[in-house]
Amino acid sequence: MLRVGSVVLGVSDVPRTAAFWTEALGYVPREEMADDRVVLVPAEGTGVQLSFDLSETPLQEHPRIHLGLYAGDAADQAAEIERLVSLGAQRVDRGLYPDDADFVVPADLEGNRFCVIDTVHH
Structure with missing residues (x-):
């Protein structure tokens, strides 16, 4: 397997x-x-x-594959986003994502997008 x-x-x-x-x-x-x-x-x-x-290879603005990182609840998710931003991550405009999504999409220092997921609603 x-x-x-x-x-x-x-x-x-x-x-x-x-x-x-x-x-x-x-x-x-x-x-x-x-x-x-x-x-x-x-x-x-x-x-x-x-x-x-x-x-x-040029960065894809909307990659077909990305990392999905699990946080706890919404408060944990918000705290992790703030921590990642303090490390240099960038916030990504939520315009492409639903307002009620259980995930937040930041980008790392290279612009690679990833998700931080509120697992209570996952």
């Missing part, structure tokens, strides 16, 4: 992206970081790895 082991994203600045996601998720590099690739793993146990590879 297959299972997801790693989510791989192309980025233009591997060290900068790794630093953001290390702080955002509490992940650590699996091995010494290279300028063109790094694999991050959960510091506390097992879980899905994040791999960032150097890419010259």
